[in-house]
Amino acid sequence: xxxxDKRRLEELTGVFKxxxxxxxxxxxxxxxxxxxxxxxxxxxxxxxxxxxxxxxxILKQAHVIEDDKRGKNVYYKLRAQCIPTIISCLENSLGx
Amino acid sequence: xxxxDKRRLEELTGVFKxxxxxxxxxxxxxxxxxxxxxxxxxxxxxxxxxxxxxxxxILKQAHVIEDDKRGKNVYYKLRAQCIPTIISCLENSLGx
DNA sequence: TTGTCATTTGGCAATATAACCAAATATTAT
DNA sequence: ATAATATTTGGTTATATTGCCAAATGACAA
Numbered sequence: 434x435x436x437x438d439k440r441r442l443e444e445l446t447g448v449f450k451x452x453x454x455x456x457x458x459x460x461x462x463x464x465x466x467x468x469x470x471x472x473x474x475x476x477x478x479x480x481x482x483x484x485x486x487x488x489x490x491i492l493k494q495a496h497v498i499e500d501d502k503r504g505k506n507v508y509y510k511l512r513a514q515c516i517p518t519i520i521s522c523l524e525n526s527l528g529x
Numbered sequence: 530x531x532x533x534d535k536r537r538l539e540e541l542t543g544v545f546k547x548x549x550x551x552x553x554x555x556x557x558x559x560x561x562x563x564x565x566x567x568x569x570x571x572x573x574x575x576x577x578x579x580x581x582x583x584x585x586x587i588l589k590q591a592h593v594i595e596d597d598k599r600g601k602n603v604y605y606k607l608r609a610q611c612i613p614t615i616i617s618c619l620e621n622s623l624g625x
Numbered sequence: 626t627t628g629t630c631a632t633t634t635g636g637c638a639a640t641a642t643a644a645c646c647a648a649a650t651a652t653t654a655t
Numbered sequence: 656a657t658a659a660t661a662t663t664t665g666g667t668t669a670t671a672t673t674g675c676c677a678a679a680t681g682a683c684a685a
Contacts, residue, residue: 441620442551448619449549454673455538458545471632484674486633496623505631505682515618522611523544524537527592550643567662580644582663601652601661 448513451495456480457488460509464498465517468510544609547591552576553584556605560594561613564606 499512
């Protein structure tokens with residue numbers, strides 16, 4: 434593991450780590466369709482507001498999603514446009 | 530999160546979790562080139578044999594790699610052929 | 626300003642993960 | 656069979672993650 438590689442590896446593992454929780458992966462998939470605010474996720478997932486917010490912040494920090502504050506709400510949308518491709522790519526790979 | 534979705538999500542998060550450790554991601558990238566036995570990883574990484582073995586077993590269980598016992602050695606090789614594509618896809622996505 | 630709603634942040638307890646050591650297993654060589 | 660090498664498994668400790676609660680922030684409304 435060369436030194437220059439280290440940064441790159443950590444950035445990549447950050448993304449994988451962000452996607453490695455069922456709730457987070459599910460939220461990301463919801464954002465394939467359209468942006469959603471935090472409260473919409475809270476309603477559906479029946480998790481604490483703080484829990485949902487923290488999950489979203491992990492995804493944001495990994496540059497998977499980005500936020501957009503509008504009025505009282507914060508809307509999240511997909512930023513890493515390659516994620517849908519990655520997931521279907523993996524599903525094909527696994528389901529053989 | 531529908532019930533049918535749950536299995537699929539867990540299988541996918543299993544893959545992401547497996548890839549979300551720098552050492553494991555590095556090992557997977559080594560296997561893009563050619564198969565390697567456990568001892569070769571141990572030599573380069575300077576980690577305990579048991580540590581390396583456990584990392585590889587996590588990747589194997591996620592169907593990312595597969596093993597091939599030959600003689601005294603166990604050789605690991607890439608199984609999920611889409612991983613190289615996924616990584617370069619992500620690198621492009623992040624580096625903009 | 627005060628109040629209210631949406632969200633984030635800090636702190637805590639429970640659970641999961643990581644790395645090492647030691648012991649167990651497996652395969653080949655003697 | 657015994658020994659030597661390669662790998663896996665079990666156990667332990669340290670660290671990280673998860674989910675809740677309570678408190679803090681931020682924006683709009685009255």
